């Protein structure tokens with residue numbers, strides 16, 4: 001029996017995952033066998049943090065001009081650079097300038113743009129909302145626990161660049177090392193705050209916690225009766241999935257916390273951070289299968305980035321591929337205002353258009369919500385919920401009634417993507433307060449007319 005094809009546009013490309021020993025194309029990894037490449041300790045030891053290490057790794061795959069551009073990028077970057085061999089091996093070295101993984105981790109001097117005038121260093125006000133250093137308690141029932149300040153990789157776009165990574169010339173960081181005393185204070189605060197139910201254990205990155213520390217933090221939180229939900233946040237599965245296959249001690253420690261949680265009806269899940277379908281390989285599928293088979297739910301929070309994941313074809317493939325490996329796409333963040341990465345930001349209009357094109361492409365629960373983390377401490381807002389959005393100046397205005405019912409929060413599209421008249425208005429610093437006042441008064445009049 002044959003049926004007419006109702007969906008000639010349907011593809012199964014999301015299931016075509018990269019397999020085999022793809023890393024051997026990189027000169028430094030040509031002799032690396034599978035057992036070595038899958039060893040998380042080897043991946044950690046071989047992370048690249050300097051242009052000369054990068055050059056030693058990729059050698060004649062790249063031109064001297066490209067390396068000079070990278071050196072310039074490293075020099076002017078406010079963020080530490082750190083890339084895993086797994087990520088490096090996935091970059092298309094025939095055309096690294098256009099590669100979405102290269103773009104996220106390795107800065108090119110030639111691409112850098114001036115920062116947006118709305119930017120301040122801790123643009124999300126996390127430190128202001130911290131009752132204990134490293135514990136951000138902005139919303140009544142949930143808090144963000146920054147346990148340590150390192151990550152398996154350093155992402156150029158990181159919001160936490162105030163804390164994460166070693167000092168660079170550009171930014172002086174806040175100190176958030178592993179510190180028993182600081183952790184104890186955080187536990188005491190959480191235990192003393194009965195309306196807190198939900199703790200995000202982040203960093204840095206939970207991959208960097210030792211197995212014994214996963215146990216200590218997990219058990220510490222599980223002992224607090226009013227905590228109902230715990231999320232361990234780690235980019236690890238995206239940038240170093242092999243740890244889930246070879247660091248049995250770590251995975252077992254996490255599993256024990258999840259199992260203990262299940263026995264006492266406390267939800268313990270993993271939140272991760274994939275940004276592009278190319279990051280998902282057969283290694284990822286095998287790694288995520290381990291978590292799935294142990295009943296560990298994984299959700300994804302991605303960051304929308306220009307030239308990385310700002311087109312619909314990429315997103316349709318990406319959400320289906322995440323679904324295929326049982327990772328739920330939860331949020332897509334419109335890129336925060338972060339120093340030195342203006343080239344990665346894109347517009348609110350782009351986010352609106354992508355969301356429209358994704359919804360309906362796969363299961364509703366695998367269709368992410370696009371959010372703006374409103375500068376000034378407004379927190380995450382559904383990107384569609386602006387009160388006013390000015391196409392000329394790129395300013396969008398949000399309210400956040402659970403944070404402050406009276407305040408307006410402003411987000412600004414990158415200036416180089418504005419129409420010429422909008423770019424002209426931002427050129428004059430004296431005009432900046434007026435741009436925001438105009439947007440605020442338009443927002444207020446829209447609100448007023450709604451009654």
Ligand SMILES: *Cc1c(COP(=O)(O)O)cnc(C)c1O
Pocket residue numbers: 136137138139142143144200380
């Ligand atoms: C994102 C965030 C949370 C968690 O928010 P959800 O919307 O529930 O994922 C909690 N606290 C802070 C400060 C945050 O930034």
Ligand code: SF4
Pocket residue numbers: 150151152153154155158159160164203204205235273
């Ligand atoms: S892994 Fe997460 S916390 Fe670490 S640099 Fe990347 S985005 Fe920032």
